[in-house]
Amino acid sequence: MTRGSTGTRTLIVEDHTLFAESLEIALSIEGYDVQRLAVPSSATTTASLLASVARVRPRIVLLDLDLGSFGDGTRLINPIARMGANVVVVTASLDRARWGECVRYGARKTMSKAQPLQEILAVVRRINHGLPVMDVQEREDLLALWHHERQDRQERRRRLEELTAREREVLGHLMAGHPVRDIARLSVVSEATVRTQVKSILAKLEVSSQLAAVGLAFSLEWQPPTVHRVS
Template identity: 75%
Template sequence: MTRVGPAGTKTVLIEDHTLFAESLEIAMTMEGYDVRRLPIPEAAASAPALLATVARIRPRIVLLDLDLGALGDGVPLINPLARMGANVVVVTASMDRARWGECVRYGARKAMSKTQPLNEILATVRRINRGLSVMDAAEREELLRLWAEHRQELQEHRQRLDALTTREREVLGHLMAGRAVRDIARISVVSEATVRTQVKSILAKLEVSSQLAAVGMAFHAQWQPPSTPRVS
């Protein structure tokens, strides 16, 4: 039977921003929801324990942040939560709609910005509790398209990064650490001209026009450089 009101509906908040979480908890409790705000673990390895706690509570609705401090990215929690039968609503400071699309892809009913009025978040919770839709087909398709395009772009960037030689990867790692060409040359015991040639090759392979763009691509793709010596 479709629910028509909170009536003690179990709701879990997974949110590391204390003030925002407290405001949401108070507002939902006043409306009659049975709200549990879970403490955020201090390590990513604690995610299974967090999920186990949610499973014991068996909430109908979970409000989930994406940037969870030491726990890391909240996206990997979405699918396990949805598989438990929870309706996951992502409430995030991120305005990256491709990231919102990733949330929807993995089972979130909706992704919302923390900048939206509290009443809009509460309205979404009410609709879910009543068994109503909270996202139309057009919005869903747009978010999934943005996520798919973003994923394709990341794959292309990683392929370019994988094409770098071992030495070029080392140089890019130095650039990511903020080191200048002269410092890289000193650490590597080679001439600055040699390093500049290597940088030029990196830019060509990554299809970018500046060191800043190359570094930005590497960070965006979450690429990990090989270990490089520290500047003494």
């Protein structure tokens, strides 16, 4: 039995086949004109994927964020919204700052895949009937989390930029899993010198361990200068 969907064209952009099929069946039963966009198994350009979305001309798009080899689906939100579609993000990510980023770029709603399917369908129904799906407080809370995370990320990147050229090389070695003694041998300096450099790195990054420094660098997808392989 349909609920007044009047064949609303709905597109599912999701690389998890079982979840996508569940959504497709549930929406079809309610009378929506549902299509699934096949997410390429190999890397493709954003423009190519957006062209596929545009050909469907959906009114509602259910979008995952983690799209396999394509990568982060966040970059699709604004272009799809600008096409006139209502974007509902349905994701396994529980990072609410990331949810706020989705709202910032134009998503009408961000939801967890762990939520009951009926709750996802209820959001689609409300959008189809022109009703709000997110109150002002929820929106402001998510945007505040995104803004805070963005500022924090910028601050962590600023700390990385304060490293000297030599400290960047040492951090690169640490990211590659090289111990202090091997870094010293490769650089033809004493272990004490390298330990002093590591201590300076930790102080500038405001972390208490080599592991934390490496984790910070990886979290920002920081690229160290090319370092020589330790044999």
